[in-house]
Amino acid sequence: MSRPAVKPARRADAQHNAEKILEAAVTCLSRNPDASVSDIAHAAGVGRVTLYGHFPSRADLIEAALTRLLGQGDEVLERLDLAGDPREALRVLIESSWLLIAQASAVLEAAQAVLAPGRLHELHAKPEQRVGDLIGRGQAEGVFRRDLPASWLAGVMHHVIKGAATDVADGRLDRTDAPRFISETxxxxxxPVDEERGPAGH
Incomplete structure (x- = not known):
């Protein structure tokens, strides 16, 4: 009579292992984009055979980790009200999601070595468009500078976030200060830039 419960229990165990592996992949790849399958399996507390049972290759694992992070970031951003003042909306976006963005950037670096450019663009298109659209709206409303492309300014944001994440990991920046430092920068x-006086307000 107990046999019907075996398969659901095994499925639950398998799902738990897959989640542990993905969490370990994000952690390991965020620290070192060249982290090996063995490193990730060890961090997850599973064997390589178990890992390969869920993710047939390192590329599959990296893609799953990146997809997971981007999905988590999307869930956070979907709950945010970004319809008001673009400046405040950008601040809220950064302070609510900077850590997920930093992790995704690190995993993206690993993904660039193993995934086709078209697949990378497909995975990253939605978050990139959200930030680009917000900055573009700010430019249209005159509260963000127009002399540089929105895509460039979005790239600056991602570089600042990645640098902050590195400083936090190395102990040069307190994690609680990072959101404010990033958003202010x-x-x-x-x-906006005044051609004669430089940045507005100076």
């Missing part, structure tokens, strides 16, 4: 970079 990025908003300063986006501030």
């Amino acid at each position: 990025v908003l300063g970079a986006c501030r």
Whole structure:
């Protein structure tokens, strides 16, 4: 009579292992984009055979880790109200999701070595468009500088976030300070430019 419960229990165990492996992949790849399958399996507390049972190759694992992170970021951003002042909306976006963006950037670096460019673009298109659209709206409303492309300013944001994440990991920046430092730096970079006096307000 107990046999019908075996398969659901095994499925639950398998799902738990897959989640542990993905969490370990994100952690390991965020620290080192060249992290090996053995490193990730060890961090997850599973054997290589178990890992390969869920993810047939390192590329499959990296793609799954990146997809997971981007999905988590999308869930966070979907709950945010980004319809008001673009400056405040960008601040809210950064402070709510900077850590997920930093992790995704690190995993993306690993993914660039194993995934086709078209697949990378497909995975990253939605978050890139969200940030680009917000900055573009700010430019249209005159609160963000227009002399640089929105795509460039979005790239600046991602570089600042990645640098902050590295500083936090190396102990040069307190994690609680990172959101404010990032948002102030990025908003300063986006501030409209007065051709004669430089950045507005100076």
